[in-house]
Amino acid sequence: MPAPTPLPFQAPSDPTRLRILDLLRVRPRNVGELVEERAVSQPRVSKHLRVLREAGLVAVRSDARHRRYRLRVEPLADLDAWLAPYRELWNGRLDALERHLASLPRDSGGSGGSASTPTGPHTEEPAP
Amino acid sequence: MPAPTPLPFQAPSDPTRLRILDLLRVRPRNVGELVEERAVSQPRVSKHLRVLREAGLVAVRSDARHRRYRLRVEPLADLDAWLAPYRELWNGRLDALERHLASLPRDSGGSGGSASTPTGPHTEEPAP
DNA sequence: TGGGCATATACGCGCAAGGGCATATATGGG
DNA sequence: CCCATATATGCCCTTGCGCGTATATGCCCA
Numbered sequence: 001m002p003a004p005t006p007l008p009f010q011a012p013s014d015p016t017r018l019r020i021l022d023l024l025r026v027r028p029r030n031v032g033e034l035v036e037e038r039a040v041s042q043p044r045v046s047k048h049l050r051v052l053r054e055a056g057l058v059a060v061r062s063d064a065r066h067r068r069y070r071l072r073v074e075p076l077a078d079l080d081a082w083l084a085p086y087r088e089l090w091n092g093r094l095d096a097l098e099r100h101l102a103s104l105p106r107d108s109g110g111s112g113g114s115a116s117t118p119t120g121p122h123t124e125e126p127a128p
Numbered sequence: 129m130p131a132p133t134p135l136p137f138q139a140p141s142d143p144t145r146l147r148i149l150d151l152l153r154v155r156p157r158n159v160g161e162l163v164e165e166r167a168v169s170q171p172r173v174s175k176h177l178r179v180l181r182e183a184g185l186v187a188v189r190s191d192a193r194h195r196r197y198r199l200r201v202e203p204l205a206d207l208d209a210w211l212a213p214y215r216e217l218w219n220g221r222l223d224a225l226e227r228h229l230a231s232l233p234r235d236s237g238g239s240g241g242s243a244s245t246p247t248g249p250h251t252e253e254p255a256p
Numbered sequence: 257t258g259g260g261c262a263t264a265t266a267c268g269c270g271c272a273a274g275g276g277c278a279t280a281t282a283t284g285g286g
Numbered sequence: 287c288c289c290a291t292a293t294a295t296g297c298c299c300t301t302g303c304g305c306g307t308a309t310a311t312g313c314c315c316a
Contacts, residue, residue, distance in 0.1 A: 021214075041306070079211065171275085
């Protein structure tokens, strides 16, 4: 295994967690609130909270008999950082993407003749 | 389960797929290239490409014996859209977050850094 | 101190996802 | 026509994950 996939990357892969995050984004909540909002079993919520906690996505604060969970944004910022270069692709540089596509000799359009084989030595990224 | 989790949300949950996406972000590739770059078995790459394809994250174009895969940004834009409201939390409206925190009975989470504090060595959560 | 609320954990299960290996399919070439 | 290249699939196994139920823990209150 090269890299075990940063946890924040797979935290949003579950609908329940996704929902919990959305709820916590608005404001901190304790478990009971989350259970009500989601209408799912309490152990289930607790378990997902545990996952999120270990992923650093939420922080908990003991408050008497309640446990107040709040969102932690740092890991999501991490996700966002990964997403950033992709965002540029549709943020206004879409033309750049299309240039890339067009730059390929492969019949981009239909009747294009095959030009030089692109199978040269590893063509790395074409400086953005 | 209310919503089966939009596929783009769980596409990045696998390291191999993550890597493939990163490679395709730079430029389209055919399967062979991806196999070399990743140093994983070819069937494995093909299978992940299938997942990505069905998630709409990549598009393929038959080119003789090659298959040219290219990134499709729309689903990722979807992910980005979900992430957007979170992004505001650290983009300058961090004060808003802190307002929420402050609204709690007792919570003073060291509100010194007003700017985006990208990566503090966030340790684990309050130990049990 | 006992009881009840709020939350966490343990155990067991079924399913789906990932991986490897072998093989099928398509295409181009001798 | 047969073979080599390039990619996709099928089969099987293993593991991880999410779920539910039952139970443990911590804390307040009477």
